[in-house]
Amino acid sequence: MLTAIPVPAVLRVTPGVATGALVLAPVAVLPLGALVGAILWAGGETTIPPLAVAFVALGALALGSRALHLDGLSDVADGLTASYDRERSLAVMKGGTAGPAGVVAVVLVLGAQAAALATFVGDTRSAVVAGTAVCASRAALWITCASPVPPARRDGLGSTFTRRVPGWWTLVGWAGLAGAAALVDPWRGPLAVGVAALAVLLLVGRAVRRFGGVTGDVFGAAIEVALAALLIGLAGAP
Template identity: 60%
Template sequence: MPDAWRLATGTLTALPVGPPRQVTRSTARAAMLLAPAAVLPLGALVAAILWLGGRADLPPLAVAFVAVGALAAGSRALHWDGLSDVADGLTASYDRERSLAVMKTGTSGPAGVVATVVVAGIQAAALTAYVDTLGLALLAGALVCLSRCALWITCCTRVPSARPGGLGDTYTRTVPLPLAALGGLLLSVTGGLVVLLLVRRTTTRFGGVTGDVFGAAIELALATTLLTWAWW
C-alpha cells in the first residue's frame, strides 16, 4: 500500500514524495484506485480558492480561472498535455501509427490548443456556480477528487493498451469491470459516459488507450461533472 500511495501521489500531483520501491501491476491497480484520495490536497486547494474568492467578492469567473490554473499547476499540467495530445492524434490522421507518432511528439497542434482552451473554459465557467458559499466550494473540491475516477474506466480490464511498453501500459487492464462501472457512477453518470465515449473512440482509432488518454479522460470528466452539478 505505501508504494501504491507514493505512485498515485507522485504521478497525479506535484507534491514531493519518494518514489515507490517497485511498480508491479498490483501496485499500479492500487494506485489507480487510490487516485481520488491522492488528490485530496488539490481538491482542498480548489475549494479554498473558490471560497476565499467569494468572501472577497471578486468576479466569479476570474476566481474560477485562478482555480483552474492552480489545479493545473498542482498536477504539473500533465492531464492537459494528455488532452492536447489526444486531440492532435485524433485529428492528425486515420492511420493508427501516424496518430500515435503525433501524440508522442509532445508538441501542441491546432486541435490540441483548441481542445485545451474549450475544456478549460468549460471548467472555469462551470466553477463560477460554486463560488457563493463554503458548501458549494467544498462540493467543487470533492468533484475534483472524484474526477480521478475516470482512471478506473480507462484502466478497466476490458480496455487494451494502444502502445505496449508505453507510459500507460503498466496501468491498463488492471481495474476490474465492477469497479470501473462504479467509477462511472461516481462521475455522476454523465462524466462516466463522456469517458466511456472517449475510450471507445481512442480504442477504435489507436487500438487502445495511452497515458495521454488517461489525462484527457480526467479533464473531460471534471468538466462534465462540474457542469452536471452546476445544472442540478
C-alpha cells in the first residue's frame, strides 16, 4: 500500500494489523525517503539544474510507490468535479481513468512539490530534511483513517483501514511531528506541519461531505497534498 518494495503477504488484515500498518506508515517509506535524499544530495554535486534534480527525485518516489498516491489524487479531483451526486462521483473515482480535473491536479501538485524540492538540492542536511518530509507526509493517514472518519464504501481499501487510528494517536503523532520540525526551523517547521495537517483535514472534510466518507483514493490524495505542504513550508529553511 505504501511502497513497491516486496514483503511477505499478509493473508488476513485484522483490525490490529491495519492499525499497526497505519501507525507505522512513515517508517514503511524510510527507504523511499532515503532514496529521495540521496538523489538530492548527488544532484547537488553536479551541474544539473536543481529543478531537474527535483523532478528526478519525484519520479523515483512515484516509481517506488507505483504512483499509487498520485493516482488517488487524480481520482479524487475527478470525483469532486464530476458530479454532485455521491454515487456518480464514487463511480468516476472507481473507474480509474484520468479526466481533465485529475490531470490538472497532478500537474499542479507535482509542480509545487518539484519547485519546493529544488531548494533542498545540495548539502547533506537539506537532503535529510527532504527525505524526512517524504516519510512525515505519510502521517496524513493518521488523519484520513482516524476513528471519527467514516468509509465512503462498504468494500475496498477504505473500508479496511478507516477508523483504525485512535484519535489520541492522531493528535500526539502530529504534535510530535511539529516538535521534530522545530529542530529544522523554530517557527517555520511547526507551521509547515500545521498547514499540512490543516490541508489534509480540509480534504477529508470535503470528501466526507461529498462522498459520505473516505476511500483509498482519498488516502493517496492526502499524502500528496501533505507532502506538497511540508516541502513548501520547509523550502529554504534547512
